[in-house]
Amino acid sequence: MRNFLAVPLALGLAACATVPTHTATAPVPESPVTVRLVGINDFHGNLEPIKRPLELEDGQGGKQTVYAGGAAWFADAVAKTRAQNEYSMAVSAGDMISASPLVSSLFLDEPTIGVMNRIGIDFNAVGNHEFDRGWRELKRLQAGGCEKYTLRQPCAVENPYKGANFPFLAANVTMPDGDTLFPAYGIKRFGSGARAVAVGVIGLTLKGTPSIVDPSGVKGLTFGDEADAINKAVGALTGQGVDAIVVAIHQGLVPEPGANFTGCGAISGDLKPILERLDPRVSIVLSGHTHRSYVCDFATVDPSRRFLVTQAGYGGTEITDIALNIDPATDTVVSVKAKNIPVQSVSPAAGDSRPADPAFTSYTPDPAIAAYVAKYAAAASAATNRPVGKLSGAALKQGVDNALGDLIADAQLAATREAGAQIALMNPGGIRADLRPAPDGTVTFGDIYAVQPFGNTLVTMTYTGQQLLDLLEQQYGDSSENKVFSVSHGFAMTLDPAKPVGQRVVRATLDGKPIDPAAYYRVTMNSFLSTGGDGFTLFKQGTEPTVGPLDVDAMEAWLQLPGGDVRSLPKGGRVTVIGS
Known part of the structure; x- marks a missing residue:
């Protein structure tokens, strides 16, 4: 695999109507294969919209106010983003669950997994909060079943609970026998014949996870160096003929004090030294953990590492819309374009009196997912409203x-x-x-x-x-x-x-x-x-x-x-x- 990235222009949180997307500077083949990638992170079981308005950066140095989030609206945003191209996938960079509102956490986040099944998430990298209830409960959440590992009773609404339809990934988390807790990576293949392409996804959490979760819940596990785990998986994926490599890592960037942080400007944080060691064959890094919004062209920091680094806020209030343009004849990524999109969740047609911001797309709640969330909200209502x-x-x-x-x-x-x-x-x-x-x-x-x-x-x-x-x-x-x-x-x-x-x-x-x-x-x-x-x-x-x-x-x-x-x-x- 030869993985060449044209250097794109960095930008921060982008409103579809007001902010330009990245543009490639390298020649693009006449007919590349585009894989539309939806990046999410730090959903934290936010099945219902965030009640307060959020001030989100518009990518041009300003901020705009928007009501955002909610699984039903989130589903519509993901679906519309994926529908731009024939081939698409959705990848989570961790903390999909836990530290969640009552409507999800009261039921051990089973409804969040149910929502993500319905949305069609392809891969979820484990974050630190995935381990809040211990690795055995995390295994149950992925595989299904009603075995009890916590104070709360599983399968309280859906019995049996069937588990996730998508794999969890944990490239740097190993069991005592040396096997990873979950697979290090996964591959999704598209098309056939001469235009077939394959995208590899590496998923992992931060090495410091044991220090920020209950130590008893990760006893016996080893959390290894992030860059080493990624680079090892890059080598394995290259040998399996992938055309592009996506890293989903639950670690993030932060701005240095006083910095206008919409791209790579004045970046700091624990992810930066990891990025500086990554195999340059990586195409894009989806990050999380710091709950920030950015699209950073890391080539402006290190010209030898020509990948984008993205993060889409917190709680399902944003997604990252990414286009991977691949030349299947040369197995080359010729360009990557990305922007962050707020998941605006107001419904004037349904009598919602909250104001919509015309600068951002208004999404329509998915009725099936809205009904599914409502079932859990009803089950939780007596406790919630007491x-x-x-x-x-x-x-x-x-x-x-x-x-x-x-x-x-x-x-x-x-x-x-x-x-x-x-x-x-x-x-x-x-x-x-x-x-x-x-x-x-x-x-x-x-x-x-x-x-x-x-x-x-x-x-x-x-x-x-x-x-x-x-x-x-x-x-x-x-x-x-x-x-x-x-x-x-x-x-x-x-x-x-x-x-x-x-x-x-x-x-x-x-x-x-x-x-x-x-x-x-x-x-x-x-x-x-x-x-x-x-x-x-x-x-x-x-x-x-x-x-x-x-x-x-x-x-x-x-x-x-x-x-x-x-x-x-x-x-x-x-x-x-x-x-x-």
Whole structure:
């Protein structure tokens, strides 16, 4: 296989009506075979439209507001994009499931797989969230069946659950016997005779997955180097006569501070060093994990690696429309064109009063998928709509010292007081959505479940003061990511990220008194953290563990004040970061 990519023009999030697509600069054969590729990432079980309007970049330095997402609209966007050419495929770059809204996660994300079966996804690379419930449950989700591996009962709506019609891919995840957990790659072939072409797809997750999922769920698995796994698979695919190679990797780019990030400008992030090592025979890289929107021509960074790198936001609010133009006579990719398309989900004809943005295509909800989602929404409605209390205002997760994190920590402390808890710590990665009550302050179970959808239990353990201080230092173990805890009432800390590692906790107090390194403290955290999740390995040093309620149940209990009184938002001031 000879894989030559013409250098295309980079652009960011593109509205079909306003932004030009990539144009090839190399000569194109008279009649190339075009394979239309739809790239998706980080769907996270968002079967229903995102309720709030989204500000999406228009690819020309500006932003436009659009209501987007929802499986039924997503299906129409995918179908219309694929219909542009006779040959097409759809590939996911991971986190299709988990960290999901209640309508999907309540049913172990079985309905999300059902939706993707109906849409016709061809391949799904595993992301880190695919492992949230452990690799055995992930295997069940792919293969089907009703064997129970979690606290929730599978097959609650569809019995039996039949599994995914598409393969999961995991090129860098190996079992103890050396076999990959799922295949490293797959091939899809199109046409026949002289015009036959084949596209190989390599799928994998980030090497750091074990540090951001429950370690017990990935015990026995090895997560290898991403570039090594990709390059090994490229060699295998080349030997099988593919004409183009697609990489779907659950790792992404981020902009450097202050950068206008619509293409490759000022790119940073953990994906960049991986890209710098990739076999140049790769045609395009579909990325995920960072929930960004971009189309980056990596040849502008490294002329020897002439592939595009794309990502399409989060939650089914966008897709990436990609044209792979292949000369079958020479087995050559002559050009790749790509743009990101918002999945606008307003339906004026159905009485939707939300405004449509004319700059973006309006999609029509697929009736069969809408009915399928409605079946699960009805099954979840009693739990979703049940009031659990009232809140004085919106609790947002933005910033280090935020009201929502403090509220969660307070709830967890209150729920574990009987276990002797004095301090509760909450990791920012475990907070998945803002908590916005109704105008009268009412908060529903669906609201709090969206905030904490993982089903973690609370664990209270004993630590020396020195162990606690050392644990707090791990908040800056990886300076590229915010891992600063939210903390419960009575505890406070001052942090200075500019100081050397090991000296960044300037001060930590409980009820105004400095933490005594020689004293003992009872600390509550979620079960994910208790086993060393998110890189907080020192949590495992705790002794005398007491397992408490589910995190979401603790939140519900905290909101249920006598007489229906309104719970006030925490006032903040518990965490101080010097220089921020």
